[in-house]
Amino acid sequence: MSDQRQPVTMDADEAAAFAAEVFDRARQGDAPMLARLLENGLPANLRNQKGDTLLMLASYHGHLEAARVLLQHGADPAISNDNNQQPLAGAAFKGNLEMVRLLVEQGAEPDAAAGDGRTALMMAAMFNRTAIVDYLLAQGADPKRRDARGIDALGAAQAMGAADTTQQLQALA
Known part of the structure; x- marks a missing residue:
């Protein structure tokens, strides 16, 4: 008896249901299932109807082990979704400082910007994430970089009333 696998065929509805289940596994952080699927040929940069990759969903929902599995199988941390958001900015x-660290260690540019020009540093500043601001600055993020509207990290922090990161970024000036 041969040990060769036969290709699986499915109709459009079955394929859509399978894809929805795969994206749910990433959203729920099911690292063992994602690893099995990736080992059997699932594309690591698979995107859903919103342009979210599996890595975007795993990282946004705080699933370190699932994100680690995806990155080990070639997931690209620089892929933006249809809203110009990147996994690093979402983290x-x-x-989620640990997720930010993982993404940067695995190749995410600390100062990368999506289509609107916003960087992870700007997101961290806006939401008063002082430890993430410190980390991104230490990794080379530019506090003077401006988004498409001309706002830098300090301006983003001020606009959101983020007192701690405003003070933190003012100290750099």
């Missing part, structure tokens, strides 16, 4: 927004 900064959520205040």
Whole structure:
């Protein structure tokens, strides 16, 4: 008896249901299932109808092990979704320093900007994430970089009333 696998065929509805389940696994942080799927040929940079990658969903929802598995299988941390958001900015927004560290260690540019020009540093500053601001600055993020509206990290912090990061960024000037 041959040990060769036969290709699986499915209709459009089955394929859509399978894809929805895969994205739910990333959102829920099911690292073991994601690892099995990736080892069996699932593309690491698969995107949903909103342009979110599996890595975007895992990182945004704080699932370190799932994000680590995806990165080990070639997930690109620089892919923006349809709203011009990147995984690093999402992790900064959520205040997840460990995820920010993982993404930067695995190749995310600390100063990368999506289409609107916003960086993870700006997101961290806006939401008073002082530890993430410190980390991103130490990794080379430019506090003077401006988004498409001309606002830098300090301006973003001030606009949101983020007192701690406003003080932190003012001290750099």
